[in-house]
Amino acid sequence: MSDNSKPIAKVALGTDGPLVGVQGLGCMGMSEFYGPTDEAPARATLEAALDLGVTLFDTADIYGLGANEEFIAPFVRAHRDEITLATKFGIERKADDPHHRGVRNDPEYIRQAVDGSLRRLGVDVIDLYYMHRRDPAVPLAESVGAMAELVRAGKVRHLGLSEVTGAELREAHAVHPVAAVQSEWSLFSRDVEISLTGAAADLGVALVPYSPLGRGFLTGSFQDASQLSADDFRQYQPRFSGENAKRNLDLLEPLREIATAHGATPAQIALAWVQQRARVHGLAVVPIPGTRRAERVRENVAATRIVLDEGELGRLEPIAGQVAGDRYPDMSSTSAARE
Numbered sequence: 333m334s335d336n337s338k339p340i341a342k343v344a345l346g347t348d349g350p351l352v353g354v355q356g357l358g359c360m361g362m363s364e365f366y367g368p369t370d371e372a373p374a375r376a377t378l379e380a381a382l383d384l385g386v387t388l389f390d391t392a393d394i395y396g397l398g399a400n401e402e403f404i405a406p407f408v409r410a411h412r413d414e415i416t417l418a419t420k421f422g423i424e425r426k427a428d429d430p431h432h433r434g435v436r437n438d439p440e441y442i443r444q445a446v447d448g449s450l451r452r453l454g455v456d457v458i459d460l461y462y463m464h465r466r467d468p469a470v471p472l473a474e475s476v477g478a479m480a481e482l483v484r485a486g487k488v489r490h491l492g493l494s495e496v497t498g499a500e501l502r503e504a505h506a507v508h509p510v511a512a513v514q515s516e517w518s519l520f521s522r523d524v525e526i527s528l529t530g531a532a533a534d535l536g537v538a539l540v541p542y543s544p545l546g547r548g549f550l551t552g553s554f555q556d557a558s559q560l561s562a563d564d565f566r567q568y569q570p571r572f573s574g575e576n577a578k579r580n581l582d583l584l585e586p587l588r589e590i591a592t593a594h595g596a597t598p599a600q601i602a603l604a605w606v607q608q609r610a611r612v613h614g615l616a617v618v619p620i621p622g623t624r625r626a627e628r629v630r631e632n633v634a635a636t637r638i639v640l641d642e643g644e645l646g647r648l649e650p651i652a653g654q655v656a657g658d659r660y661p662d663m664s665s666t667s668a669a670r671e
């Protein structure tokens with residue numbers, strides 16, 4: 333089950349995008365959101381992932397207000413030609429107000445944002461540059477046009493979008509090819525299946541599911557909000573609080589049973605489900621579970637070799653429809669709000 337002796341399979345991001353390992357690594361939690369991080373084990377996690385064939389490394393300019401890009405920079409520079417480096421722009425934060433989130437998609441902002449990311453990462457080109465959130469007040473063609481200019485200027489290799497609908501993806505792709513869409517997709521969050529998966533399959537765009545472990549909930553390690561540190565962003569997540577959390581814990585039962593039958597962990601079954609669900613939609617998929625621990629990367633990567641049968645998939649099918657609580661406290665900037 334956990335035979336990691338061979339590197340994981342590879343898949344292409346988009347029709348002319350890079351080949352990457354079928355599972356990537358989310359680096360966000362190394363700098364913010366899920367409680368305090370020990371630096372040395374987090375650095376070891378990056379190296380362990382690469383050793384296992386993980387090549388897509390995911391960050392964003394807002395994670396730790398730039399600190400996450402700076403944190404992974406030495407790793408990126410040491411392995412520049414072995415990895416696919418993905419970062420994002422589009423969410424504006426304020427250092428003096430941790431809860432503030434603005435969305436910026438205007439060309440001038442995009443041109444400034446890319447230079448900031450390149451500087452913090454210490455590289456001269458970003459392999460995959462995502463628009464993190466969509467501001468409907470700015471015409472999409474204008475924003476994607478500005479992103480395409482970055483490709484022509486050699487600052488960015490491939491374009492990506494995050495939290496877009498199927499219609500938005502089609503509109504953007506007509507301006508410039510989109511290699512990948514990064515959106516939340518897991519046993520708990522399936523609104524991408526409304527319109528995005530169909531459009532991505534039609535256009536040959538890859539899906540990069542974020543929070544494939546439901547921000548850790550699907551691993552079975554969360555019991556109640558009292559175990560979260562005061563700065564843990566999940567304190568404010570509806571699914572992790574009060575009665576919702578209790579109800580959602582009950583939903584993990586089939587996951588635990590299927591895990592036991594496979595000699596696997598619930599996290600592995602949740603990751604195997606995302607891989608297989610993408611095949612149903614005819615999509616290339618590269619989930620990016622986030623972890624700061626090398627042993628968890630090994631566990632998560634091993635999930636790429638698990639195959640769930642029809643009966644097991646059928647037992648997991650109803651879970652998303654029964655989840656209590658939205659996936660964000662404020663859903664207004666998600667794709668679901670524009671479906």
Ligand SMILES: NC(=O)c1ccc[n+]([C@@H]2O[C@H](COP(=O)([O-])OP(=O)(O)OC[C@H]3O[C@@H](n4cnc5c(N)ncnc54)[C@H](OP(=O)(O)O)[C@@H]3O)[C@@H](O)[C@H]2O)c1
Nearest residue numbers: 358359360542543544545546547548551599621622623624
């Ligand atoms: N585009 C967007 O809007 C967006 C939004 C959110 C996230 N992201 C990206 O997606 C990545 C992944 O999402 P995420 O980090 O939010 O959620 P996730 O991958 O669903 O879950 C991460 C949480 O699960 C824990 N974990 C990971 N593997 C585990 C295992 N095998 N057993 C037990 N616990 C495990 C991690 O803790 P430890 O670190 O302690 O292992 C962390 O608390 C992020 O790092 C970020 O790069 C993008």
